[in-house]
Amino acid sequence: KAGVTQTPRYLIKTRGQQVTLSCSPISGHRSVSWYQQTPGQGLQFLFEYFSETQRNKGNFPGRFSGRQFSNSRSEMNVSTLELGDSALYLCASSSYTSGHTDTQYFGPGTRLTVL
Amino acid sequence: AQKITQTQPGMFVQEKEAVTLDCTYDTSDQSYGLFWYKQPSSGEMIFLIYQGSYDEQNATEGRYSLNFQKARKSANLVISASQLGDSAMYFCAMRENSGYSTLTFGKGTMLLVSP
Numbered sequence: 001k002a003g004v005t006q007t008p009r010y011l012i013k014t015r016g017q018q019v020t021l022s023c024s025p026i027s028g029h030r031s032v033s034w035y036q037q038t039p040g041q042g043l044q045f046l047f048e049y050f051s052e053t054q055r056n057k058g059n060f061p062g063r064f065s066g067r068q069f070s071n072s073r074s075e076m077n078v079s080t081l082e083l084g085d086s087a088l089y090l091c092a093s094s095s096y097t098s099g100h101t102d103t104q105y106f107g108p109g110t111r112l113t114v115l
Numbered sequence: 116a117q118k119i120t121q122t123q124p125g126m127f128v129q130e131k132e133a134v135t136l137d138c139t140y141d142t143s144d145q146s147y148g149l150f151w152y153k154q155p156s157s158g159e160m161i162f163l164i165y166q167g168s169y170d171e172q173n174a175t176e177g178r179y180s181l182n183f184q185k186a187r188k189s190a191n192l193v194i195s196a197s198q199l200g201d202s203a204m205y206f207c208a209m210r211e212n213s214g215y216s217t218l219t220f221g222k223g224t225m226l227l228v229s230p
Contacts, residue, residue, distance in 0.1 A: 031216045043206065043220040056215045088158055094216050102216055103150070106160035 002027065004093050004107035012113045018079040021110045025072050025093030031055075032074040033104060034066060037088040046089075049074055050096060078112075086114045118142065119207050119221035126226050128197045135182070136192040136224045138207030144168075146212040149190040151181065154204040154223070163205075166190055197228045 005024045013019050025032050034046040045058040049068035066076040072093075078085055088111050092104035120139045128134040140149065151163040166174045166181045174181040182191040194201060204225050208218040 033216055033218070035218075035220075042222050045217050045219070048216050050215070056217050058217075090158075090160060092160070092216075092218075096216055102148075102210070103162055103165055104216060104218060105162060106152070109158040111158065 004091055004105055006089075006091050006107035006110050008110060009108060010111050010113075012115065013081050014115050015081055015083060017081050018077065019081060019112060020075055020077045021089055021091075021112075023074045023076075023091030023093075023107060025074070025091075026105055029093035029095050029105075030072050031094045031096040031102070031104075032068055032072065033092045033094075034074070034076050035090045035092065036060075037090060037109075038084075038086070043090075046076065081114045083114050085112065087112060118219045119209055121207055121221035121224050123224045124222075126224055128226065128228055130199060130228055130230050131196050133193060133195045134197055134226065136194070136205050136207075136226065138190045138192065138221060140188050140190060140207070140209050142188075142209065142211050144211040144213055148210045149181070149183070150208045150210065150218065151179070151190075151192045152206045152208060153201075154206060156203070160206070164192070194226075199228050199230065202226060202228045 007022045031050045033048040037043045048056040052068045063079045068074045088109045090109045092106045094102045094104045147168045149166045152160045164176045164179045180193045204223045206223045207221045
């Protein structure tokens with residue numbers, strides 16, 4: 001089975017621009033989660049989608065948004081980029097059977113640099 | 116309050132020796148899951164091992180085992196017979212039953228394996 005794929009792998013943007021990141025989950029996985037990783041804040045949860053619905057959202061400003069398509073692929077968008085948005089953005093997918101046993105599998109990440 | 120605490124920023128171990136990476140957690144849920152991930156310098160998070168809160172046996176996966184002490188709320192990762200390829204960041208994470216698929220991560224421990 002192919003793993004989680006994320007595109008692009010690297011991005012360089014300037015302040016004020018917007019960016020869209022894409023994530024394709026493992027085949028059959030319906031839950032997609034996004035995390036931001038920075039040296040200062042560590043790994044922080046952004047949001048989670050399941051069957052095209054946002055089920056959970058982390059503590060991020062409204063500039064961060066996402067969506068999920070009927071084939072479970074997901075995109076996240078960051079508008080009006082700030083320097084502090086420079087980070088590794090990780091996508092994870094899971095089959096979400098039920099309860100806490102569900103394991104998330106991560107993609108390689110998109111490294112975003114904001115200049 | 117931090118939900119996942121990893122008190123060792125860095126650990127050094129010689130090849131072929133065993134090493135224990137510490138993790139303590141805090142939750143009021145009775146049902147939860149604990150995970151360990153490895154992150155090499157490439158950035159991808161690799162799932163290593165899972166322990167459920169109701170599992171009576173410690174989880175094992177090859178050279179990885181999880182020393183689960185529920186009363187002390189600790190879930191330490193033990194790597195036996197360390198290899199040079201084990202050099203990476205290691206993250207402990209928790210999924211609470213009330214949190215859908217969301218993982219809460221610790222700050223991580225950098226493990227360096229020397230020849």
